[in-house]
Amino acid sequence: MHLSFRSLSAWLLASTAVASATPSSFNVADFKADDIIKRDVAVIGGGSSGTYSAISLKDKGKSVIVIEKKGRLGGHANTYLDPATGTPVDMGIIVFHNITVVKDFHKRFDIPMNRADEFLASESFYDFRTGKAVTQTFTPSGEEMAAAFAAYLEQYSKYPGLSNGTILPSPVPEELYMPFGKFVEKYAIQAAIPAMYYFNPGVGDILSNPVIEQFRYWSSHMAGGVVAGFLGPVSRNVSDLFARAEAELSSSSSVLLSSEVVRAHRSEGKSGIKLVVRTPSGPKLILAKKLLIAFPPKHDFLAPFDLSATEKTLFSKYISAGYYVGILKNSGLPNDESISNAAQDNTEFTFPHLPAAYSFAPSQIPGLQLVTYATGQTTKSLPLSDEAVKADIINTIKRLQKQNPDKFTPTEPEFVVFHSHAPYNLQVRAKDIKNGFYDKLYKLQGQRNTHWTGAAWKGEDSSLLWKYSEEIVVPQVIAGL
Numbered sequence: 309m310h311l312s313f314r315s316l317s318a319w320l321l322a323s324t325a326v327a328s329a330t331p332s333s334f335n336v337a338d339f340k341a342d343d344i345i346k347r348d349v350a351v352i353g354g355g356s357s358g359t360y361s362a363i364s365l366k367d368k369g370k371s372v373i374v375i376e377k378k379g380r381l382g383g384h385a386n387t388y389l390d391p392a393t394g395t396p397v398d399m400g401i402i403v404f405h406n407i408t409v410v411k412d413f414h415k416r417f418d419i420p421m422n423r424a425d426e427f428l429a430s431e432s433f434y435d436f437r438t439g440k441a442v443t444q445t446f447t448p449s450g451e452e453m454a455a456a457f458a459a460y461l462e463q464y465s466k467y468p469g470l471s472n473g474t475i476l477p478s479p480v481p482e483e484l485y486m487p488f489g490k491f492v493e494k495y496a497i498q499a500a501i502p503a504m505y506y507f508n509p510g511v512g513d514i515l516s517n518p519v520i521e522q523f524r525y526w527s528s529h530m531a532g533g534v535v536a537g538f539l540g541p542v543s544r545n546v547s548d549l550f551a552r553a554e555a556e557l558s559s560s561s562s563v564l565l566s567s568e569v570v571r572a573h574r575s576e577g578k579s580g581i582k583l584v585v586r587t588p589s590g591p592k593l594i595l596a597k598k599l600l601i602a603f604p605p606k607h608d609f610l611a612p613f614d615l616s617a618t619e620k621t622l623f624s625k626y627i628s629a630g631y632y633v634g635i636l637k638n639s640g641l642p643n644d645e646s647i648s649n650a651a652q653d654n655t656e657f658t659f660p661h662l663p664a665a666y667s668f669a670p671s672q673i674p675g676l677q678l679v680t681y682a683t684g685q686t687t688k689s690l691p692l693s694d695e696a697v698k699a700d701i702i703n704t705i706k707r708l709q710k711q712n713p714d715k716f717t718p719t720e721p722e723f724v725v726f727h728s729h730a731p732y733n734l735q736v737r738a739k740d741i742k743n744g745f746y747d748k749l750y751k752l753q754g755q756r757n758t759h760w761t762g763a764a765w766k767g768e769d770s771s772l773l774w775k776y777s778e779e780i781v782v783p784q785v786i787a788g789l
């Protein structure tokens with residue numbers, strides 16, 4: 309949903325007025341009766357994991373309230389609808405694994421699925437810093453790639469604790485925190501690396517990331533999907549699912565949109581949790597037995613949640629990437645080919661230097677180009693402003709046009725739509741993994757009546773986050789009610 313400028317300013321004015329009037333105590337006498345909401349579970353964050361978990365809890369007879377800071381559910385699901393034809397273009401989540409939880413969740417909302425791997429456009433490489441064409445020096449064959457993925461999976465499968473979470477052996481074997489580049493050399497899996505890198509922007513410097521951070525995304529399901537194909541909604545509109553979930557949750561007063569927790573009290577005992585929430589219709593007091601946090605647990609985002617010393621220490625270890633997507637018109641770029649960033653001088657793989665645009669690809673709508681842009685891993689939750697990213701993208705297109713006048717038409721490109729997905733791909737450094745970060749993280753589950761789900765726990769993969777939420781988190785929440 310896109311707010312017009314007028315409605316945005318009205319909302320900001322309203323929320324400022326509400327902010328100054330938001331009670332700072334949990335005293336029920338400070339709230340009107342209608343503003344006190346009692347539920348079994350309060351879910352914070354209505355992205356992929358939060359929406360899934362809320363519906364699953366509801367289906368199991370539990371009362372929920374989802375508190376989502378944006379004006380819609382869906383998180384990284386972004387779909388652009390062409391105003392002329394209604395054609396959808398998914399820019400965020402696009403594909404899912406062919407697993408039961410995915411098929412059941414879509415079926416529940418009456419959304420048919422089919423095979424979705426229309427990554428058709430042929431690809432050429434340019435150095436986006438100069439606009440010059442780059443010759444790929446390392447171009448493995450399909451057979452070499454398949455063999456490298458098989459060798460990768462042989463190592464991955466030694467860690468069964470990764471099948472539904474990030475449960476590592478103790479002590480953590482060095483193999484799991486060594487730089488991924490060393491692991492690549494050790495097992496001679498170079499042929500899988502270009503596919504791994506370009507498939508997942510926002511991974512940062514793939515070769516220096518610790519192995520476990522690569523394993524968390526490149527699961528056996530993900531590698532299997534590359535070979536056997538993925539699923540998507542027949543409509544090619546991923547946001548449909550979240551819109552239907554939102555409508556259902558709204559109809560049972562189970563969601564507060566454009567709302568944020570301003571204060572939380574999380575007890576250990578039976579008294580549950582209390583939240584003061586700022587909403588567009590005034591402050592609410594939420595009294596719930598359990599809290600389920602389903603947004604990126606960056607230290608700065610968790611400030612209102614009354615963190616314990618252990619939580620503060622753990623969450624301040626996270627680094628993450630900036631990941632941005634958009635649709636451009638009048639780009640002068642081709643409609644039948646994607647243009648990807650590369651650097652002739654950077655290792656045998658010629659990966660690009662970041663931050664930078666990753667690639668431009670034709671969308672389903674002729675004349676509209678999809679762009680992805682990424683930074684490396686950083687401690688900043690929001691590493692670049694949207695304006696800086698957009699300006700860098702436009703300048704990149706201009707460089708490509710200037711350097712290749714025979715290939716790209718000189719134009720004045722314009723953004724049709726733009727979304728920031730920062731912070732993306734939360735991960736920790738090798739020394740933290742060695743010191744048992746993930747063991748300590750998982751020990752937080754259930755403490756102070758608080759449970760956690762989302763990409764920081766399992767990896768950036770909606771299908772597997774639904775599986776993790778369904779099979780591990782939701783049962784734990786229910787067991788404690």
Ligand SMILES: Cc1cc2nc3c(=O)[nH]c(=O)nc-3n(C[C@H](O)[C@H](O)[C@H](O)COP(=O)(O)OP(=O)(O)OC[C@H]3O[C@@H](n4cnc5c(N)ncnc54)[C@H](O)[C@@H]3O)c2cc1C
Nearest residue numbers: 353355356357377383384400402403603762763768769770
């Ligand atoms: C461009 C892009 C493409 C992708 N493509 C795919 C794909 O094809 N298939 C796939 O499986 N995965 C894909 N992913 C990864 C997938 O989107 C994520 O792994 C998944 O969305 C993570 O879910 P989550 O619930 O952890 O977080 P999110 O979906 O990000 O949800 C977090 C939610 O919490 C909200 N929030 C944040 N802070 C607060 C707060 N303080 N209070 C209340 N609400 C808050 C946010 O607004 C958001 O709605 C893609 C990601 C991106 C960025």
